[in-house]
Amino acid sequence: MKKFIQEKGLILDLIFIACFVFFLVFWGWNFAVKFFGMITVAFIVLRRIDYQKHILLKRILLTGFGIAAVSFVIIEALVFTQLRANDPEEADYVIILGSGIKGTELSLTLKQRLDASLDYIRSHPDTPVIVSGGQGPGESIPEALAMKNYLVDQGISPAQVIMEDQSTSTQENMAFSKKIIAASGLEHPEIMIVTSDYHMFRSKYLAAKNGYAAEYGISAPSPGYLKPINMIREYFAAVKAFI
Numbered sequence: 001m002k003k004f005i006q007e008k009g010l011i012l013d014l015i016f017i018a019c020f021v022f023f024l025v026f027w028g029w030n031f032a033v034k035f036f037g038m039i040t041v042a043f044i045v046l047r048r049i050d051y052q053k054h055i056l057l058k059r060i061l062l063t064g065f066g067i068a069a070v071s072f073v074i075i076e077a078l079v080f081t082q083l084r085a086n087d088p089e090e091a092d093y094v095i096i097l098g099s100g101i102k103g104t105e106l107s108l109t110l111k112q113r114l115d116a117s118l119d120y121i122r123s124h125p126d127t128p129v130i131v132s133g134g135q136g137p138g139e140s141i142p143e144a145l146a147m148k149n150y151l152v153d154q155g156i157s158p159a160q161v162i163m164e165d166q167s168t169s170t171q172e173n174m175a176f177s178k179k180i181i182a183a184s185g186l187e188h189p190e191i192m193i194v195t196s197d198y199h200m201f202r203s204k205y206l207a208a209k210n211g212y213a214a215e216y217g218i219s220a221p222s223p224g225y226l227k228p229i230n231m232i233r234e235y236f237a238a239v240k241a242f243i
Contacts, residue, residue, distance in 0.1 A: 009047055016040040032229045075238045076231060082200035087216035091192035094121060095177050097170065097203060098133020098143035099196065106146055108223060109196055114150050116220035117194040121156055127192075129156070130180060132164040132173040170203055171241070174210040188213040196222040198230045202238050209241075 020040050023033045051058040096117050099110040106114070121129055131151070133143025142165035152158050164180055167173045181189050190213050195203050197219040207215040222230060 013044050016043055031233045035229070035232065071239070072235050075235050079198060079201045079231065079234050079238070082204065082217060083197040083219060085197075085200050085217035085219040087192070087218065089190070089192070089214075089216045090124070091127060091214075091216055092186060092189040093177075093181055094124070094127055094129040094192045094194060095173070095207075096129065096131050096147060097173050097193065097195040097199070098131070098147060098167070100136070101139050101141070101143055101146045103138070103140045104146055106150060109220075109226075110143070110147065111150070112222065113194055113196060113220040114147060114154075116218055118151075118154055118156075120192060120194075120218060121151070121160070125157070125160065127160075128162055129160055130162045130164050130177045132167055132177050134166050134168050134172075136168060170199070170206050170237075171210075174203070174206045174212075178210050178212065190214040191216065193217045194220065196220050196230070198222055198227065198234050202234060202241055205238075206241055 017040060020033070020037050023036055027033050046061070049057065094117060096113055099113060100107045101110065117129070121127070129151070131144045131147035133147065135142040142163070144163040144165035148158070148161045148163055151161055162180060164173070164176050167176045177191075178189075188211065191207060193200065193203050193207060193215060195217070200217045200219045204215040204217055
């Protein structure tokens with residue numbers, strides 16, 4: 001393998017670059033394309049290093065890879081603990097986290113989150129529901145508005161649904177929703193978080209970091225074909241959240 005990479009390295013460089021450009025053109029600047037770009041740059045740079053001459057650099061790289069591998073396993077194990085969260089507890093508020101829309105149409109992931117919330121919301125008609133999500137590129141309306149419209153179409157009372165339409169990240173979801181709750185006079189609420197299975201661990205962690213009294217969760221299923229890249233993205237997002 002080492003000999004093959006040495007002999008065909010330039011060809012492999014060009015293949016990686018061509019694939020990256022192709023993915024960028026057809027899929028845009030999303031996480032999967034960024035991740036492939038990181039792999040491409042790493043391959044091009046690392047294969048050019050003479051590790052027999054640069055022993056210290058080799059040790060540093062191996063140590064870095066080892067730390068990354070161990071931390072990846074630990075964080076993914078934590079993510080797995082919440083994949084099937086379905087807490088039955090009573091909560092002061094339900095918070096449903098946004099996940100992108102196209103124009104005004106819900107993404108599949110966001111629809112799955114909303115569908116997962118319906119049984120709990122219907123069985124707790126007096127519990128306020130915060131739909132949390134701002135307006136990003138390619139979105140004609142805030143995610144929160146699209147989410148509220150969908151819930152109302154499913155028979156949920158408009159009076160039960162509160163919009164938080166400024167957030168652009170999970171941290172902001174939790175912080176801005178807490179401001180809305182605090183305005184009602186409740187400083188340390190117990191909340192029921194509804195989000196995708198792979199996203200639940202980080203959401204609960206950030207909720208605790210923002211001072212909620214308790215964080216329960218209902219995990220929505222996520223598309224199987226997106227699970228690998230979502231799990232990889234969660235690793236980097238969790239590291240950022242811990243920092």
